[in-house]
Amino acid sequence: MNRRTTSTRRPDHAGRRVRMAAAAALGALCLGISGCSGASIEPAHAIAQADLGMQASATTFANFPKAPRDPAPNAETSGVVLHIKRDVAVHEAPGGAVFAKLPATQLGNPTWVPVIAEHGPWAQVLLPSRPNGATGWVRTDDQVERARSPYVVDVDIDARRLVVREDGSAIGAWVVGVGAPGSPTPRGRTFIMAAIEETVTRFSPIILPLGAHSDTFSTYGGGPGTVALHGWPDPAVFGQASSDGCVRVPDDALRLLTTLPLGTLVHLR
Structure with a gap:
Protein backbone atom coordinates (compact mmCIF):
# COMPACT_ATOMS: atom_id res chain seq x y z
CA MET A 1 0.00 0.00 0.00
CA ASN A 2 3.03 2.28 -0.24
CA ARG A 3 2.76 2.99 -3.97
CA ARG A 4 3.52 6.65 -4.69
CA THR A 5 1.26 9.10 -6.50
CA THR A 6 1.62 12.80 -7.23
CA SER A 7 -1.41 14.88 -6.30
CA THR A 8 -2.90 17.28 -3.85
CA ARG A 9 -4.70 14.14 -2.77
CA ARG A 10 -3.89 10.52 -3.50
CA PRO A 11 -6.11 8.49 -5.82
CA ASP A 12 -7.98 5.71 -4.07
CA HIS A 13 -5.87 2.57 -4.28
CA ALA A 14 -7.50 -0.48 -5.75
CA GLY A 15 -6.37 -2.59 -2.81
CA ARG A 16 -8.14 -0.25 -0.40
CA ARG A 17 -11.37 -0.19 -2.40
CA VAL A 18 -12.13 -3.90 -2.73
CA ARG A 19 -15.81 -4.65 -2.84
CA MET A 20 -17.69 -7.87 -2.24
CA ALA A 21 -19.31 -9.36 -5.34
CA ALA A 22 -22.34 -11.60 -5.70
CA ALA A 23 -22.41 -14.49 -8.13
CA ALA A 24 -24.46 -12.59 -10.69
CA ALA A 25 -22.05 -9.68 -10.65
CA LEU A 26 -19.07 -11.95 -11.17
CA GLY A 27 -20.68 -13.61 -14.16
CA ALA A 28 -21.27 -10.19 -15.62
CA LEU A 29 -17.76 -8.91 -14.98
CA CYS A 30 -15.12 -11.47 -15.66
CA LEU A 31 -14.20 -13.64 -18.63
CA GLY A 32 -11.50 -15.52 -16.75
CA ILE A 33 -13.83 -18.05 -15.16
CA SER A 34 -13.52 -20.24 -18.31
CA GLY A 35 -8.91 18.51 -33.02
CA CYS A 36 -11.16 20.43 -30.85
CA SER A 37 -13.27 23.60 -31.04
CA GLY A 38 -13.72 25.81 -28.01
CA ALA A 39 -16.78 27.60 -29.37
CA SER A 40 -19.96 27.79 -27.29
CA ILE A 41 -18.41 25.85 -24.41
CA GLU A 42 -20.38 27.38 -21.55
CA PRO A 43 -23.89 27.17 -23.10
CA ALA A 44 -23.38 23.56 -24.13
CA HIS A 45 -22.19 22.69 -20.64
CA ALA A 46 -25.17 24.38 -19.00
CA ILE A 47 -27.61 22.49 -21.20
CA ALA A 48 -25.82 19.22 -20.49
CA GLN A 49 -26.12 19.64 -16.73
CA ALA A 50 -29.84 20.38 -16.99
CA ASP A 51 -30.44 17.23 -19.01
CA LEU A 52 -27.93 14.98 -17.27
CA GLY A 53 -30.52 12.75 -15.68
CA MET A 54 -31.73 11.72 -19.14
CA GLN A 55 -28.32 10.45 -20.25
CA ALA A 56 -27.18 6.82 -20.15
CA SER A 57 -24.41 6.06 -17.64
CA ALA A 58 -20.97 5.24 -19.00
CA THR A 59 -20.30 1.98 -17.17
CA THR A 60 -18.98 -1.42 -18.17
CA PHE A 61 -22.56 -2.42 -19.08
CA ALA A 62 -23.05 0.41 -21.60
CA ASN A 63 -22.35 0.67 -25.33
CA PHE A 64 -21.79 3.97 -27.14
CA PRO A 65 -21.08 3.12 -30.81
CA LYS A 66 -20.79 6.80 -31.77
CA ALA A 67 -18.38 7.74 -28.99
CA PRO A 68 -15.05 9.23 -30.13
CA ARG A 69 -12.42 6.51 -30.42
CA ASP A 70 -8.99 6.60 -28.84
CA PRO A 71 -6.85 8.45 -31.44
CA ALA A 72 -3.56 6.90 -30.27
CA PRO A 73 -4.18 3.50 -28.64
CA ASN A 74 -0.48 2.72 -28.25
CA ALA A 75 0.65 6.10 -26.93
CA GLU A 76 1.78 6.92 -23.42
CA THR A 77 -0.06 9.50 -21.31
CA SER A 78 0.88 12.07 -18.71
CA GLY A 79 -0.43 9.80 -15.97
CA VAL A 80 -3.15 12.29 -15.01
CA VAL A 81 -6.28 10.61 -13.71
CA LEU A 82 -9.62 12.16 -12.78
CA HIS A 83 -11.79 11.23 -9.83
CA ILE A 84 -15.43 11.72 -10.80
CA LYS A 85 -17.03 12.96 -7.59
CA ARG A 86 -20.58 13.12 -8.95
CA ASP A 87 -22.27 12.43 -12.28
CA VAL A 88 -20.71 14.51 -15.07
CA ALA A 89 -21.70 14.98 -18.69
CA VAL A 90 -19.62 13.26 -21.37
CA HIS A 91 -19.28 15.24 -24.61
CA GLU A 92 -18.27 14.28 -28.14
CA ALA A 93 -15.83 17.22 -28.15
CA PRO A 94 -15.13 20.25 -25.92
CA GLY A 95 -18.44 22.10 -25.86
CA GLY A 96 -19.96 19.52 -28.19
CA ALA A 97 -22.99 17.27 -27.94
CA VAL A 98 -23.54 15.20 -24.81
CA PHE A 99 -23.92 11.45 -25.33
CA ALA A 100 -23.54 10.01 -21.81
CA LYS A 101 -22.91 10.74 -18.17
CA LEU A 102 -19.97 9.39 -16.21
CA PRO A 103 -21.15 8.25 -12.78
CA ALA A 104 -19.25 8.61 -9.53
CA THR A 105 -18.94 4.85 -9.00
CA GLN A 106 -18.03 1.83 -11.08
CA LEU A 107 -18.91 -1.61 -9.68
CA GLY A 108 -19.04 -0.20 -6.16
CA ASN A 109 -15.66 1.51 -6.52
CA PRO A 110 -15.02 5.25 -6.95
CA THR A 111 -14.66 6.27 -10.60
CA TRP A 112 -11.12 7.17 -11.67
CA VAL A 113 -10.40 7.53 -15.40
CA PRO A 114 -7.16 8.34 -17.27
CA VAL A 115 -6.76 11.56 -19.23
CA ILE A 116 -5.44 11.16 -22.79
CA ALA A 117 -5.74 14.80 -23.97
CA GLU A 118 -6.62 18.25 -22.59
CA HIS A 119 -8.09 21.41 -24.12
CA GLY A 120 -8.57 24.34 -21.77
CA PRO A 121 -11.00 23.29 -19.01
CA TRP A 122 -11.76 20.03 -20.81
CA ALA A 123 -10.17 16.59 -20.62
CA GLN A 124 -10.55 13.63 -22.97
CA VAL A 125 -10.80 10.43 -20.93
CA LEU A 126 -10.99 6.74 -21.62
CA LEU A 127 -14.42 5.30 -20.86
CA PRO A 128 -15.19 1.90 -19.29
CA SER A 129 -17.89 1.19 -21.89
CA ARG A 130 -18.08 -0.52 -25.25
CA PRO A 131 -16.76 -0.22 -27.88
CA ASN A 132 -13.15 -0.73 -26.87
CA GLY A 133 -11.27 2.54 -27.17
CA ALA A 134 -14.37 4.64 -26.46
CA THR A 135 -13.55 8.11 -25.13
CA GLY A 136 -15.34 11.30 -24.20
CA TRP A 137 -14.68 14.86 -23.05
CA VAL A 138 -15.52 16.09 -19.53
CA ARG A 139 -15.02 19.42 -17.81
CA THR A 140 -12.29 19.55 -15.18
CA ASP A 141 -14.24 21.69 -12.72
CA ASP A 142 -15.26 21.16 -9.11
CA GLN A 143 -17.03 17.92 -9.98
CA VAL A 144 -13.71 16.17 -10.56
CA GLU A 145 -10.43 15.78 -8.71
CA ARG A 146 -7.09 15.62 -10.53
CA ALA A 147 -4.28 13.32 -9.48
CA ARG A 148 -1.42 11.49 -11.12
CA SER A 149 -0.57 7.80 -11.17
CA PRO A 150 3.11 7.16 -11.92
Whole structure:
Protein backbone atom coordinates (compact mmCIF):
# COMPACT_ATOMS: atom_id res chain seq x y z
CA MET A 1 0.00 0.00 0.00
CA ASN A 2 3.03 2.28 -0.24
CA ARG A 3 2.76 2.99 -3.97
CA ARG A 4 3.52 6.65 -4.69
CA THR A 5 1.26 9.10 -6.50
CA THR A 6 1.62 12.80 -7.23
CA SER A 7 -1.41 14.88 -6.30
CA THR A 8 -2.90 17.28 -3.85
CA ARG A 9 -4.70 14.14 -2.77
CA ARG A 10 -3.89 10.52 -3.50
CA PRO A 11 -6.11 8.49 -5.82
CA ASP A 12 -7.98 5.71 -4.07
CA HIS A 13 -5.87 2.57 -4.28
CA ALA A 14 -7.50 -0.48 -5.75
CA GLY A 15 -6.37 -2.59 -2.81
CA ARG A 16 -8.14 -0.25 -0.40
CA ARG A 17 -11.37 -0.19 -2.40
CA VAL A 18 -12.13 -3.90 -2.73
CA ARG A 19 -15.81 -4.65 -2.84
CA MET A 20 -17.69 -7.87 -2.24
CA ALA A 21 -19.31 -9.36 -5.34
CA ALA A 22 -22.34 -11.60 -5.70
CA ALA A 23 -22.41 -14.49 -8.13
CA ALA A 24 -24.46 -12.59 -10.69
CA ALA A 25 -22.05 -9.68 -10.65
CA LEU A 26 -19.07 -11.95 -11.17
CA GLY A 27 -20.68 -13.61 -14.16
CA ALA A 28 -21.27 -10.19 -15.62
CA LEU A 29 -17.76 -8.91 -14.98
CA CYS A 30 -15.12 -11.47 -15.66
CA LEU A 31 -14.20 -13.64 -18.63
CA GLY A 32 -11.50 -15.52 -16.75
CA ILE A 33 -13.83 -18.05 -15.16
CA SER A 34 -13.52 -20.24 -18.31
CA GLY A 35 -8.91 18.51 -33.02
CA CYS A 36 -11.16 20.43 -30.85
CA SER A 37 -13.27 23.60 -31.04
CA GLY A 38 -13.72 25.81 -28.01
CA ALA A 39 -16.78 27.60 -29.37
CA SER A 40 -19.96 27.79 -27.29
CA ILE A 41 -18.41 25.85 -24.41
CA GLU A 42 -20.38 27.38 -21.55
CA PRO A 43 -23.89 27.17 -23.10
CA ALA A 44 -23.38 23.56 -24.13
CA HIS A 45 -22.19 22.69 -20.64
CA ALA A 46 -25.17 24.38 -19.00
CA ILE A 47 -27.61 22.49 -21.20
CA ALA A 48 -25.82 19.22 -20.49
CA GLN A 49 -26.12 19.64 -16.73
CA ALA A 50 -29.84 20.38 -16.99
CA ASP A 51 -30.44 17.23 -19.01
CA LEU A 52 -27.93 14.98 -17.27
CA GLY A 53 -30.52 12.75 -15.68
CA MET A 54 -31.73 11.72 -19.14
CA GLN A 55 -28.32 10.45 -20.25
CA ALA A 56 -27.18 6.82 -20.15
CA SER A 57 -24.41 6.06 -17.64
CA ALA A 58 -20.97 5.24 -19.00
CA THR A 59 -20.30 1.98 -17.17
CA THR A 60 -18.98 -1.42 -18.17
CA PHE A 61 -22.56 -2.42 -19.08
CA ALA A 62 -23.05 0.41 -21.60
CA ASN A 63 -22.35 0.67 -25.33
CA PHE A 64 -21.79 3.97 -27.14
CA PRO A 65 -21.08 3.12 -30.81
CA LYS A 66 -20.79 6.80 -31.77
CA ALA A 67 -18.38 7.74 -28.99
CA PRO A 68 -15.05 9.23 -30.13
CA ARG A 69 -12.42 6.51 -30.42
CA ASP A 70 -8.99 6.60 -28.84
CA PRO A 71 -6.85 8.45 -31.44
CA ALA A 72 -3.56 6.90 -30.27
CA PRO A 73 -4.18 3.50 -28.64
CA ASN A 74 -0.48 2.72 -28.25
CA ALA A 75 0.65 6.10 -26.93
CA GLU A 76 1.78 6.92 -23.42
CA THR A 77 -0.06 9.50 -21.31
CA SER A 78 0.88 12.07 -18.71
CA GLY A 79 -0.43 9.80 -15.97
CA VAL A 80 -3.15 12.29 -15.01
CA VAL A 81 -6.28 10.61 -13.71
CA LEU A 82 -9.62 12.16 -12.78
CA HIS A 83 -11.79 11.23 -9.83
CA ILE A 84 -15.43 11.72 -10.80
CA LYS A 85 -17.03 12.96 -7.59
CA ARG A 86 -20.58 13.12 -8.95
CA ASP A 87 -22.27 12.43 -12.28
CA VAL A 88 -20.71 14.51 -15.07
CA ALA A 89 -21.70 14.98 -18.69
CA VAL A 90 -19.62 13.26 -21.37
CA HIS A 91 -19.28 15.24 -24.61
CA GLU A 92 -18.27 14.28 -28.14
CA ALA A 93 -15.83 17.22 -28.15
CA PRO A 94 -15.13 20.25 -25.92
CA GLY A 95 -18.44 22.10 -25.86
CA GLY A 96 -19.96 19.52 -28.19
CA ALA A 97 -22.99 17.27 -27.94
CA VAL A 98 -23.54 15.20 -24.81
CA PHE A 99 -23.92 11.45 -25.33
CA ALA A 100 -23.54 10.01 -21.81
CA LYS A 101 -22.91 10.74 -18.17
CA LEU A 102 -19.97 9.39 -16.21
CA PRO A 103 -21.15 8.25 -12.78
CA ALA A 104 -19.25 8.61 -9.53
CA THR A 105 -18.94 4.85 -9.00
CA GLN A 106 -18.03 1.83 -11.08
CA LEU A 107 -18.91 -1.61 -9.68
CA GLY A 108 -19.04 -0.20 -6.16
CA ASN A 109 -15.66 1.51 -6.52
CA PRO A 110 -15.02 5.25 -6.95
CA THR A 111 -14.66 6.27 -10.60
CA TRP A 112 -11.12 7.17 -11.67
CA VAL A 113 -10.40 7.53 -15.40
CA PRO A 114 -7.16 8.34 -17.27
CA VAL A 115 -6.76 11.56 -19.23
CA ILE A 116 -5.44 11.16 -22.79
CA ALA A 117 -5.74 14.80 -23.97
CA GLU A 118 -6.62 18.25 -22.59
CA HIS A 119 -8.09 21.41 -24.12
CA GLY A 120 -8.57 24.34 -21.77
CA PRO A 121 -11.00 23.29 -19.01
CA TRP A 122 -11.76 20.03 -20.81
CA ALA A 123 -10.17 16.59 -20.62
CA GLN A 124 -10.55 13.63 -22.97
CA VAL A 125 -10.80 10.43 -20.93
CA LEU A 126 -10.99 6.74 -21.62
CA LEU A 127 -14.42 5.30 -20.86
CA PRO A 128 -15.19 1.90 -19.29
CA SER A 129 -17.89 1.19 -21.89
CA ARG A 130 -18.08 -0.52 -25.25
CA PRO A 131 -16.76 -0.22 -27.88
CA ASN A 132 -13.15 -0.73 -26.87
CA GLY A 133 -11.27 2.54 -27.17
CA ALA A 134 -14.37 4.64 -26.46
CA THR A 135 -13.55 8.11 -25.13
CA GLY A 136 -15.34 11.30 -24.20
CA TRP A 137 -14.68 14.86 -23.05
CA VAL A 138 -15.52 16.09 -19.53
CA ARG A 139 -15.02 19.42 -17.81
CA THR A 140 -12.29 19.55 -15.18
CA ASP A 141 -14.24 21.69 -12.72
CA ASP A 142 -15.26 21.16 -9.11
CA GLN A 143 -17.03 17.92 -9.98
CA VAL A 144 -13.71 16.17 -10.56
CA GLU A 145 -10.43 15.78 -8.71
CA ARG A 146 -7.09 15.62 -10.53
CA ALA A 147 -4.28 13.32 -9.48
CA ARG A 148 -1.42 11.49 -11.12
CA SER A 149 -0.57 7.80 -11.17
CA PRO A 150 3.11 7.16 -11.92
CA TYR A 151 2.33 3.57 -12.89
CA VAL A 152 1.64 1.86 -16.18
CA VAL A 153 0.74 -1.80 -16.69
CA ASP A 154 2.09 -3.09 -20.00
CA VAL A 155 0.79 -6.42 -21.30
CA ASP A 156 2.58 -7.84 -24.35
CA ILE A 157 -0.08 -10.26 -25.57
CA ASP A 158 2.09 -12.05 -28.11
CA ALA A 159 4.99 -12.49 -25.70
CA ARG A 160 2.55 -13.29 -22.85
CA ARG A 161 4.40 -10.96 -20.52
CA LEU A 162 3.18 -8.30 -18.09
CA VAL A 163 5.40 -5.47 -16.84
CA VAL A 164 4.51 -2.86 -14.21
CA ARG A 165 6.42 0.42 -14.57
CA GLU A 166 6.76 3.33 -12.17
CA ASP A 167 7.81 6.59 -13.84
CA GLY A 168 9.09 4.55 -16.76
CA SER A 169 11.16 2.04 -14.79
CA ALA A 170 10.11 -1.59 -14.50
CA ILE A 171 9.30 -2.63 -10.93
CA GLY A 172 7.98 -6.09 -11.78
CA ALA A 173 7.66 -8.46 -14.74
CA TRP A 174 5.86 -11.79 -15.12
CA VAL A 175 4.87 -14.42 -17.64
CA VAL A 176 1.05 -14.42 -17.84
CA GLY A 177 -1.82 -16.18 -19.55
CA VAL A 178 -3.81 -14.42 -22.27
CA GLY A 179 -6.84 -15.03 -24.47
CA ALA A 180 -7.05 -18.10 -26.68
CA PRO A 181 -6.95 -17.69 -30.48
CA GLY A 182 -10.74 -17.94 -30.63
CA SER A 183 -11.22 -15.43 -27.79
CA PRO A 184 -8.21 -13.12 -27.91
CA THR A 185 -7.41 -10.45 -25.36
CA PRO A 186 -8.36 -7.11 -26.95
CA ARG A 187 -5.62 -4.60 -27.71
CA GLY A 188 -5.34 -0.90 -26.96
CA ARG A 189 -5.22 1.52 -24.04
CA THR A 190 -7.47 0.84 -21.09
CA PHE A 191 -7.30 1.23 -17.31
CA ILE A 192 -7.90 -0.43 -13.94
CA MET A 193 -11.57 0.30 -13.39
CA ALA A 194 -12.27 -1.45 -10.09
CA ALA A 195 -11.12 -4.06 -7.58
CA ILE A 196 -13.49 -6.79 -6.44
CA GLU A 197 -13.08 -9.50 -3.84
CA GLU A 198 -14.06 -12.79 -5.47
CA THR A 199 -16.12 -14.85 -3.01
CA VAL A 200 -17.95 -17.33 -5.23
CA THR A 201 -15.64 -19.49 -7.35
CA ARG A 202 -12.47 -18.36 -5.53
CA PHE A 203 -10.29 -18.77 -8.63
CA SER A 204 -8.69 -15.41 -7.74
CA PRO A 205 -8.83 -13.57 -4.41
CA ILE A 206 -9.09 -10.22 -6.17
CA ILE A 207 -10.35 -9.39 -9.68
CA LEU A 208 -9.33 -6.15 -11.37
CA PRO A 209 -11.89 -5.36 -14.11
CA LEU A 210 -10.54 -3.16 -16.88
CA GLY A 211 -12.27 -0.64 -19.10
CA ALA A 212 -12.09 -3.14 -21.98
CA HIS A 213 -14.34 -5.88 -23.31
CA SER A 214 -14.11 -9.09 -25.28
CA ASP A 215 -14.32 -8.67 -29.05
CA THR A 216 -15.52 -12.28 -29.24
CA PHE A 217 -18.33 -12.35 -26.70
CA SER A 218 -20.98 -9.64 -26.79
CA THR A 219 -22.16 -11.10 -23.49
CA TYR A 220 -20.67 -13.62 -21.09
CA GLY A 221 -22.31 -15.23 -18.09
CA GLY A 222 -25.22 -12.83 -18.45
CA GLY A 223 -22.99 -9.76 -18.39
CA PRO A 224 -21.09 -7.54 -20.86
CA GLY A 225 -17.89 -9.59 -21.14
CA THR A 226 -15.60 -7.23 -19.25
CA VAL A 227 -11.92 -8.17 -19.48
CA ALA A 228 -9.96 -8.31 -16.21
CA LEU A 229 -6.59 -8.95 -14.64
CA HIS A 230 -6.82 -11.77 -12.11
CA GLY A 231 -5.07 -14.74 -10.60
CA TRP A 232 -5.44 -18.42 -11.43
CA PRO A 233 -4.99 -21.52 -9.23
CA ASP A 234 -3.14 -23.62 -11.86
CA PRO A 235 0.25 -22.11 -12.81
CA ALA A 236 0.28 -24.17 -16.00
CA VAL A 237 -1.80 -21.43 -17.68
CA PHE A 238 0.99 -18.86 -17.43
CA GLY A 239 2.67 -18.50 -20.79
CA GLN A 240 -0.37 -19.95 -22.53
CA ALA A 241 -3.07 -18.42 -24.72
CA SER A 242 -6.02 -20.24 -23.22
CA SER A 243 -8.37 -17.79 -21.47
CA ASP A 244 -11.63 -16.35 -22.73
CA GLY A 245 -9.95 -12.95 -22.99
CA CYS A 246 -8.79 -12.06 -19.49
CA VAL A 247 -5.15 -11.81 -18.43
CA ARG A 248 -4.26 -14.45 -15.84
CA VAL A 249 -1.39 -13.42 -13.55
CA PRO A 250 0.73 -15.12 -10.86
CA ASP A 251 0.00 -14.44 -7.20
CA ASP A 252 2.92 -12.06 -6.65
CA ALA A 253 1.91 -10.05 -9.71
CA LEU A 254 -1.64 -9.80 -8.39
CA ARG A 255 -0.39 -8.58 -5.02
CA LEU A 256 1.43 -5.69 -6.71
CA LEU A 257 -1.39 -4.91 -9.14
CA THR A 258 -3.92 -4.57 -6.32
CA THR A 259 -1.86 -1.75 -4.80
CA LEU A 260 -1.97 0.40 -7.95
CA PRO A 261 -4.37 3.36 -8.03
CA LEU A 262 -7.68 3.02 -9.78
CA GLY A 263 -7.50 4.70 -13.19
CA THR A 264 -3.94 3.47 -13.78
CA LEU A 265 -3.27 3.07 -17.50
CA VAL A 266 -3.08 -0.46 -18.90
CA HIS A 267 -1.58 -1.12 -22.34
CA LEU A 268 -2.83 -4.29 -24.04
CA ARG A 269 -0.45 -4.57 -26.99
